[in-house]
Amino acid sequence: MNHKLPLICPNCSLVRIEVPLDESLVCSRCSATFPIVESFPILLEDKTIRTNLASGNELDGARVAFYQNDEGYMPISEPQPLLLSALSFSAGEGPVLEVGSGRGAFRNIAGDHVALDLSLAALRRNLAGHSGLCASADLIPLASASCRFVFSVQTLEHIPSTDRAFEEIDRVLAP
Numbered sequence: 001m002n003h004k005l006p007l008i009c010p011n012c013s014l015v016r017i018e019v020p021l022d023e024s025l026v027c028s029r030c031s032a033t034f035p036i037v038e039s040f041p042i043l044l045e046d047k048t049i050r051t052n053l054a055s056g057n058e059l060d061g062a063r064v065a066f067y068q069n070d071e072g073y074m075p076i077s078e079p080q081p082l083l084l085s086a087l088s089f090s091a092g093e094g095p096v097l098e099v100g101s102g103r104g105a106f107r108n109i110a111g112d113h114v115a116l117d118l119s120l121a122a123l124r125r126n127l128a129g130h131s132g133l134c135a136s137a138d139l140i141p142l143a144s145a146s147c148r149f150v151f152s153v154q155t156l157e158h159i160p161s162t163d164r165a166f167e168e169i170d171r172v173l174a175p
């Protein structure tokens, strides 16, 4: 996990939740606790889901079960030239954020690539040892203007609140 990431609390939007307990982050404003599993902080808004994910309990409901299952994810073989070309023009500070990292095909696209995925299972299976966040695209737990490049492949069509996801991507992207 990249400890320099400017994480924000999905519960109260406090920038930089950095009160680390042994295996979790605690927000110094609202005291919400965010478990860390195999170096991936679970920065989801729903406390019940956070708790159950961290303890490995089964989750009910189709969309919720998705958190524990990445079998539907498309295998993507290699980065598209257009993406690499766009990345080469990125400037400024902050990491390269991938929204919906799935099977981790793009993990080596940049040295400071940060994977974000709703599925903790996908992160654990495909991005072990990599910098990653278990979070939703419509509530990205990073400070505004903190990423120099953001990309997403075969993800946005799966997000119910696409408009909100675009707003979040726009917010975290450095001007």
Ligand SMILES: [Zn+2]
Pocket: 009, 010, 011, 012, 013, 014, 027, 028, 029, 030, 031, 032
């Ligand atoms: Zn908070």
